[in-house]
Amino acid sequence: MESEANGADRKPMSILEVEEWRRCAHQMVDFIADYYRDIATFPVRSQVEPGYLKALLPEAAPEDPEKLDDVLADVRTKILPGITHWQSPSFFAYYPSNGSTAGYLGEMLSGGLNVIGFSWISSPAATELETIVLDWLGKLLELPQQFLSCGGGSGVIQGTASEAVCVVLLAARRRSALKLMAQGILECEAFGKLSAYVSDQTHFCVQKAAQIAGVAANLRVIPTDSSTNFALSPSALRKALAEDIASGYTPFFLCGTVGTTSSAAVDPLGELGDIAQEHELWFHVDAAYAGNACICPENRHNLEGVDKADSYCMNPHKWLLCNFDCSTLWVKHPKFLTDALSTRPEVLRNKATDANAVVDLKDLQIPLGRRFRSLKLWFIMRLYGASGLRSYIRNHISAAKHLESLIIASDRFEMVVPRNFSLVCFRLKAHEDDSARGNTLNATLLEAVNIRGECFLTHTILDGVYTLRMAVGSTRTELQHVKDAWAIINHEADRLISIS
Numbered sequence: 001m002e003s004e005a006n007g008a009d010r011k012p013m014s015i016l017e018v019e020e021w022r023r024c025a026h027q028m029v030d031f032i033a034d035y036y037r038d039i040a041t042f043p044v045r046s047q048v049e050p051g052y053l054k055a056l057l058p059e060a061a062p063e064d065p066e067k068l069d070d071v072l073a074d075v076r077t078k079i080l081p082g083i084t085h086w087q088s089p090s091f092f093a094y095y096p097s098n099g100s101t102a103g104y105l106g107e108m109l110s111g112g113l114n115v116i117g118f119s120w121i122s123s124p125a126a127t128e129l130e131t132i133v134l135d136w137l138g139k140l141l142e143l144p145q146q147f148l149s150c151g152g153g154s155g156v157i158q159g160t161a162s163e164a165v166c167v168v169l170l171a172a173r174r175r176s177a178l179k180l181m182a183q184g185i186l187e188c189e190a191f192g193k194l195s196a197y198v199s200d201q202t203h204f205c206v207q208k209a210a211q212i213a214g215v216a217a218n219l220r221v222i223p224t225d226s227s228t229n230f231a232l233s234p235s236a237l238r239k240a241l242a243e244d245i246a247s248g249y250t251p252f253f254l255c256g257t258v259g260t261t262s263s264a265a266v267d268p269l270g271e272l273g274d275i276a277q278e279h280e281l282w283f284h285v286d287a288a289y290a291g292n293a294c295i296c297p298e299n300r301h302n303l304e305g306v307d308k309a310d311s312y313c314m315n316p317h318k319w320l321l322c323n324f325d326c327s328t329l330w331v332k333h334p335k336f337l338t339d340a341l342s343t344r345p346e347v348l349r350n351k352a353t354d355a356n357a358v359v360d361l362k363d364l365q366i367p368l369g370r371r372f373r374s375l376k377l378w379f380i381m382r383l384y385g386a387s388g389l390r391s392y393i394r395n396h397i398s399a400a401k402h403l404e405s406l407i408i409a410s411d412r413f414e415m416v417v418p419r420n421f422s423l424v425c426f427r428l429k430a431h432e433d434d435s436a437r438g439n440t441l442n443a444t445l446l447e448a449v450n451i452r453g454e455c456f457l458t459h460t461i462l463d464g465v466y467t468l469r470m471a472v473g474s475t476r477t478e479l480q481h482v483k484d485a486w487a488i489i490n491h492e493a494d495r496l497i498s499i500s
């Protein structure tokens, strides 16, 4: 009897029986809704120690099927403690990872349809919607026509800004290597002659892309300092170019950033673009975080000069309510990407491709397979409207401005660089007799704040100065969460100063 009852109990989940799927998916939606409801009860930064999970889970997969309830119970007790809660309204670390009702619904639909849209015929709507929504978003950003489909350009969704820069670097490398090969230089030698330019504030993904492309040996990292608020100096770039040309290198690639990862510095795109055009460099603009703010007319000036770029990238998954992953890349000349990345295997041959009647988006990215990510963007643009998205950005920026005013008004804290967008870089002022120039003090303060679990911020080092970074941009962050975090920071600063 007993074994029979157990047997019925252990009826395995169907592989995909529709009504059961409906019931389980509802259960999962409830689980996630409860998570969002209760998110403030968790420490924002996970407090587990390395290796914590191995001690909690079996060493091998179960031979017999288990029940969903048991799996979810383990998620609650074993996985959630090891989660750092990026969706918490008190998450101020790194840059945010946005999610939203509309973004999540798009993500869910994409997961449900589960198509692999590598070529047009593999799901025509996936390719065509992507082109349409990237034109929509490009227009919200007032990108020049040449980036849009009507102007001969192309938008394509990549997983991350790292993949985007890798793709354009490979295109740029091929374009320049071909010119050298036309002069009789062998391909394997050509790569070694190519030099690329970034600043010391450029995201490390460009370094990684250069390693992948085999051009890292001649990646020039131009130093910045506080005199330009850590923006890339055009004169320093000119100097580096002149030196390389004199030494026989062929400069081929320049990356400018709008909103650097460390301090949200903005490189002067117009001047950099002029230099790029003069030297026939591929000019890529990385605006992963701050580009999103440029849908608001009052922030658009940060993109001035983007008309001189060859490619532009930003991450709606960072700050435009689009669940991860969604990195939007626009290029003026998709041909250079397809020249570098296209393949035409027999197994994928079809009438539309053979007739050159369509773009196959596999040729504008590194992998073959690709998700239907444009659904998320389409949903957020339709369900919030441009006005909703703009006011979303404005709320964060205004909360960040408020924090900046509190820091400026306080006599013991100081801004390290002026606030840009919604990133506030600040620190406790150093005592004159502090040999560590306040660096140890601020590092101790940061850990004291984060260990409490009520909010989470991270740090950077600017010109040797240990700096606290507070990025205001989580989906549900409101002014009150910023004020609460400021109160905690002050409370911990009081304690630190009273101890020392």
Ligand SMILES: *Cc1c(COP(=O)(O)O)cnc(C)c1O
Residues within 6 Å of the ligand: 095, 159, 160, 161, 162, 163, 203, 205, 257, 259, 260, 261, 286, 287, 288, 289, 315, 327
């Ligand atoms: C976050 C960030 C990146 C990298 O983001 P991924 O999409 O995770 O690759 C690149 N550049 C800047 C300026 C960033 O802020």
